[in-house]
Each structure stands twice: as structure tokens, then as C-alpha cells.
Amino acid sequence: MLLFHFVVFCALSESNTDLECDDVSVTPLTFYEQREGSLKQTDTVITLNDTYGITIESNANTVLCNKMFNITSTIEILLFSAGNITQIETKFLENVDVTRYIILVNNNIKTIKKHTFNNLPVANILLTYDSITVIENEAFMDLINLKMLDLNQNCITHFNPHAFVRLPSLFHFIISSNNISKLEKNCLSFIEQNNTFIDFSRNNIVSIDNEALNGAPFYINELDLFGNQLHDLSWRFLGNHIIKKINVASNQINDISDEFLEESFGTEFLIIDLETLSNDSLIKVANFCMKKSNNPTDLIVKLWSCWYESLLPLPSTNYLTDIKLATENE
DSSP states (O other): OOOOEEEEEEEOTTOOSOOOGGGGGGSOEEEEETTTTEEEEESSEEOOTTEEEEEEEOTTOOEEOGGGEEOOSOEEEEEEOOSOOOEEOTTTTTTOOEEEEEEEESOOOOEEOTTSEESOOOSEEEEESSOOOEEOTTSEEOOTTOOEEEOOSOOOOSOOGGGEEOOTTOOEEEOOSSOOOEEOTTTTTTOOOSSEEEEOOSSOOOEEOTTTTTTSOSEEEEEEOTTSOOOEEOOOTTTTOEEEEEEOTTSOOOEEOTGGGOTTOOOSEEEOOGGGSOHHHHHHHHHHHHHHSSSTTOHHHHHHHHHHHTTOOOOOHHHHHHHHHHHHTO
């Protein structure tokens, strides 16, 4: 029977010297191998053939580099839990075979350098609750199995699409809770998979370029723009793309253009705050809901659903009835 185990290591707490990449041998690493129940000291992380995952608590170290690892077997999970990492060297996991998760959470990393994550078999990368402000070109490159990339809760102000190169399997891209102010031309062209989930929620996006989706897949499952600073839905960035669900709740949207809700519009779910819309736009939303409903006359139920999904207090029945009557009188 194959036995799985986790390896936990940390820099020795009695040393005052940081375990940086140029002086790895100065401060040894302490291993605790669960199956054997023994402590070991070594300069690099060494694993056995049946290692399932590794948790790293490098308390005296702030820099991650390749010479810290001597992992010759395949592992599924690599978790960095120290919370004090400030720098990751290029190709720090070169020749390290991690298949499921690479997780760096709650650190002080400012920059993701070119080729930091390059040619790895990993399926999920989480770099969350950090201080990332810059992601260089080709920082994430040739990750053929990568399905999810999570950059939630960082300090990114400029979204650089050239940071993501040849990620053919990516279908869940999260860059929520950052400080991005604009989605520029071709910004999602690196995404190749149809039915992708794209999350830009809780940023400071005020504008979306009309050609933002150029090069992106034809079908997008969900585009989450919740909690930004958009004031209208008048842009024509959708083009010929079909986005099943668009969430623009908790913005400042007052106006919706006719083009956005035209007959060929492929969206099934539009989550929007009705209370900020002008009267004309309310009528447009009402028409949209009627067209998308299986029962076109059941407008109140459809609008009720819109309010429920956006987590807002429900308006009065009279308010909904007024919209229904206004629509019927067109």
C-alpha cells in the first residue's frame, strides 16, 4: 500500500542570519517527516518518492530560489506558509514536479519576475493576500496544465496581459480585490479556453476599452465586475462574444445603451443594481428580463431574481408593477 506523507521544514529559529539564496548553507533547514517521526537538518528540501505534499515554514528566510529544493519525486501540493517572503527568484521551482497546487499566501512579495512560474506541470497557483504590485512580462509562461490562477487581494494597479503566455488550459482567472483602474485593448487575449470564469471584482475599474476582449474566447462563462467604479454599460467591448453571466452589481451604473441589450446579446444572467439606473435604463432591463425569461409575462419574478442575486433589498411590488405597466404600454 502506498503511504502518503507531508514534509514540514523551517529555518532554525536560533540563527539570526537570514537564509537567503546566496548563503543557503549558513542556516540549515529542519525537516519533520511524519512517517518516520524524526527531525533532520539539511541545506535543501529533500523528499522521498511517496511524498504527497510539502508545507514550508521558512521563518528566517525571505527569498525563495531554486537551490533550496532537491525534490526529485512528484508531489501534489507545495504550500509556503511562513508569511514573510519578499522575493521569488526566476525559475525558483525549475525541475520541481508539483502537479496540483502551488500556494503562497499572506507574504510581502512586491514583484513577480519574468519566468518565475515557467514550464511547470501544476494545475493551480494561488498568490493571494499579498503585496504584489508588478507582474513582469512572461512571469507565468508555458504552464500547459494550469487551470486556475488566483491573484486575489494584492496591490496590482496595471493589468499586464503579457505576463501570461501559453496557458492553454486556464479557465478560472481571478484578479479580484486589487487596484486595477482600466481594462485595456486585448487584455484577455492570453485566455484560450471557452467557458472561462474571469473575476475582476472589487477593483477600481472605471473604463473598459472597446477592444478589451479582442483575441479572447468566443464563449465566456462568467465575467465578474462586481464592486468597481463603472458608470454605464454603453461600451461595445462585447463585440461578437457571448458571455453567459455578467455581474456589474455595486458599481455606479446609471445608463445602459441599446447596443448592450440588443437582440443578439448572448447573456443569460445580468446582475445589476436597479436602484442606480435611470428610468429609461430600467425599461431596457425589464425588456431584457422578459426576453430571457421562459415565461415572458412573468416580469416580476425575473426582476425579483435580479435583486436577489445582487444581494440588494427587494423593491416594493408597486415599483415592479410600475415597470411592468410601463413596458406593456410601449
